Amino acid sequence: MNRNVLSLAIAAAVAVSATSAQAYEAGDFIFRGGIASVQTDVDSGGLKTNGVEDKNATVDVDNDTQLGLSFTYMLSDKFGVELLAATPFQHTLTGKGNLAALGDIAEVKHLPPTVSLQYYPMDKNSKFQPYLGLGLNYTVFFSEDFKGAAGDSFRDLELDSSMGLSGQLGFDYRLNENWAINAAVWYMDINTTAKFKDSDGNRYKLDAELDPLVYMAGVSYKF
Structure with a gap:
């Protein structure tokens, strides 16, 4: 009888230990990696030439897919801080309306580092762990180059960073x-x-709201 009780106690202790080891707890680091896709929702202003706007001269921006990475530090069982990173995304700017004749105007690259405060509503031992996040994004553009016919007419392209x-x-x-x-x-x-x-x-100046949805699917590793 004593041996049976002892065996049950050891088994229970091992089960509790295993469950605890799988928990999301304060001090945990979570690395996530996968395929990330930026799906833009472009609202382009009109092209301004020396301050005069042509509202029918606009642009569109295509989508791109790259490697996405994120790092989360768990502040508690319920809250974590995440840094989102990625390999550089590349987009093509295409003329619309009065700029349509130029076709693909330029290519640009960007990086969108984002810091978020995350909330994990489920019990810390749950296998399924949904989370919500609210944060601040800083997007920096670089490698801005004109293409094709636009390259014969224009130069010195720069895109302002965004927060x-x-x-x-x-x-x-x-x-x-x-x-x-x-x-x-x-x-x-x-x-x-x-x-x-x-x-x-x-x-020339042209304002644009990109406002993308960024989708990522992959794996996470907790340590």
Whole structure:
């Protein structure tokens, strides 16, 4: 009888220990990686030439998919701080309306580092761990280059960096103590102004709201 009781006690202790080891707790680091896709929702202003706007001269911006990475530090069982990063996204700017004849105007790259405060509503031992996040995005543009016919007419393209709010919804489904399947989506408030010139000294500006949804699917690793 004593041996049976002892065996049950040891088994219970091992089960509790295993459950505890799988928990999301204060001090945990969670690394997430996967395929990230930026799906833009472009609202373009009109092209301004020396301050005069042509509302029918606008642009569109295509989507891109790259490697997405994020790092979360758990402040408690319910709250974590996340840094989102990625390999550079590349987008093509295409003329619309009175700029349509130029076709693909330019290519630009950007990085969208984002810091979010996350909330995990489920019990810390649950295998399914949904989370919500609210944060701040800073998007920096670089490698701005004109293409095709636009490259023959324009030069010195620059896109302003952007800072705005972001919202996040995601989940982990834990496979074991360390590994989980992950999926997440962010909304990012990204606005920029493109500035450039031509060889005659004319100056151009164009405002655009990109406001993408960023989808990521992959795995997470807790340590």
